[in-house]
Amino acid sequence: MSTPETRPEGLSALLGKRPEQHKYDHGHAVIVGGPPGQGGAARLAARGALRVGAGLVTLGCPLRAVTENAVQLNAIMVRGLDGTAGLAEMLEDGRITAVCLGPGLGLGPATAELVKTTLRAKRGTILDADALSRFQRAPQALFDMLHDHVVLTPHAGEFARLFPDIAKRHKAGEVSKLDATREAAVRAGSVVLFKGSETVIAAPDGRHAIQTAEGDRAAPWLATAGAGDVLAGMIVGLLARGLDPLRAAEVGAWLHVEAARSFGPGLIAEDLPEALPQVFRQIGL
């Protein structure tokens, strides 16, 4: 089976770095992590953001999780946050260009407050994992807060939590994955990236992209714990670098599959960020 090439256009211009630029020219991405013992997902996301080229990456986490994170990170900075007030204070720094919430964040009430605080700061924002699942009981409360610089990245389980009626119609074969994702994007009022071996990305204005990892482009090794956390990190890194939400999601999804294909069988989530330099070489950066 021949799968169409879905390489986004203009990658060199979007991803390259010029000699006269310094790290702040490539943006500062923040990943908000969760409690001690659950930091792996946020650290994976942070590594994805750094490898995709964000100039600076900080993992913000509860004060009691600082030691665990700091002993495992070097190029990625760690900052203890005293709850939502601490996050709000951090986001007063206008050089922070994008924020990722969800991987390993937990499903408690604090997650909803951190999401609210982040969305008020009007930065490029990616909401994944627990930042989506936390709103299962009241998805509209989340949609009411979203703005046009947000990307939601649900897997099928998370998609069904936020858009149960659409998921039901999709499961019954009444709507395609593309139409389901487009409807979800309109309802949410933000870009939605619906994950899977076929990853569909849609914006509320109807623009869309599809990244297929099937047939010639199959990458079944991506079905491994933490692969989605790395994808969230790659997208926040691209948002931090100034790509618009649809482009960041599209380019991130393409790089994610290319990194998996470049590494091959045996892939684990940690390998994905480390495979990016090889992909960048292949596309001539």
Ligand SMILES: NC(=O)C1=CN([C@@H]2O[C@H](COP(=O)(O)OP(=O)(O)OC[C@H]3O[C@@H](n4cnc5c(N)ncnc54)[C@H](O)[C@@H]3O)[C@@H](O)[C@H]2O)[C@@H](O)CC1
């Ligand atoms: N190394 C780590 O620290 C990891 C931490 N993780 C974190 O663990 C938390 C829970 O995330 P999970 O996604 O595991 O659990 P969730 O509770 O979000 O979803 C898993 C449930 O959804 C169902 N489901 C339906 N369709 C699915 C699909 N296409 N893909 C995945 N699940 C589907 C599954 O059957 C399962 O019952 C998140 O905070 C996440 O970031 C995971 O990402 C795994 C790796």
Ligand SMILES: Nc1ncnc2c1ncn2[C@@H]1O[C@H](COP(=O)(O)OP(=O)(O)O)[C@@H](O)[C@H]1O
């Ligand atoms: N069989 C598959 N083929 C290609 N890509 C896959 C496959 N299964 C999962 N993926 C991709 O791997 C990632 C898994 O993300 P997710 O389900 O959120 O896992 P996690 O929460 O463990 O990180 C997504 O980007 C998804 O598109």
